[in-house]
């Protein structure tokens with residue numbers, strides 16, 4: 232997968248050529264649904280899940296946002312083995328009308344947004360560092376270690392994203408992002424392929440700096456849901472941080488002044504929409520929203536930013 236450059240991309244800051252070579256991208260016309268083969272998950276794979284989960288457990292409780300903590304309490308996401316999609320999906324469906332869709336791997340943006348627009352969240356059933364993962368991506372230039380994976384795996388998809396989908400306001404916001412992605416891709420305003428590709432990147436930037444790598448200002452109000460008081464200025468709500476031990480540690484250490492690898496910037500939707508990112512490394516910046524409600528409202532009130540006309 233390499234990104235195609237559009238004539239409007241000079242408007243972007245922080246441009247990094249992201250390329251994951253050799254990875255199959257599943258699109259609308261491919262057989263992308265792949266039921267979870269739960270009976271055949273082996274001890275090694277369950278053990279990897281347990282290591283990842285246990286390693287992050289205390290930091291999750293201390294630093295992740297309340298929406299996540301409440302969702303986690305109500306879902307059957309075990310600490311010591313793979314979660315079963317069929318046990319989780321009906322609970323989310325009951326709460327917010329979202330469903331899990333088991334998929335074969337990396338999806339095209341078109342397909343991803345299209346599923347989100349139908350309140351379906353794609354999840355994969357292989358895990359980083361396992362032989363199945365190594366085999367699947369043997370020819371791809373990607374990392375396969377405990378700390379981080381740019382490729383979707385079950386730990387990122389389920390442990391990182393799914394608890395949030397139990398929250399009604401969050402579930403509606405994700406749906407809104409999917410619907411907008413779908414509208415851009417269908418070129419409802421007749422802007423032409425270059426602007427469609429550019430506007431889609433704007434939405435991708437927004438998604439990256441919010442639901443994948445976003446932070447919230449810590450007011451202390453979420454401490455009532457924690458066993459350990461949050462001792463930094465931020466709460467985490469980005470799934471890309473939550474599912475990575477290294478990235479979580481980076482946020483905490485930078486917030487405490489023990490590291491200066493990453494900056495904490497106030498969330499400015501115009502800046503966020505124009506800021507690209509690096510898939511393959513710990514982020515050099517995080518955008519901090521005041522509250523989830525403010526971010527939802529910003530998204531709703533600034534849809535024009537995603538309909539740039541050149």
Ligand SMILES: [Fe+2]
Pocket residue numbers: 387392443470471
């Ligand atoms: Fe993600």
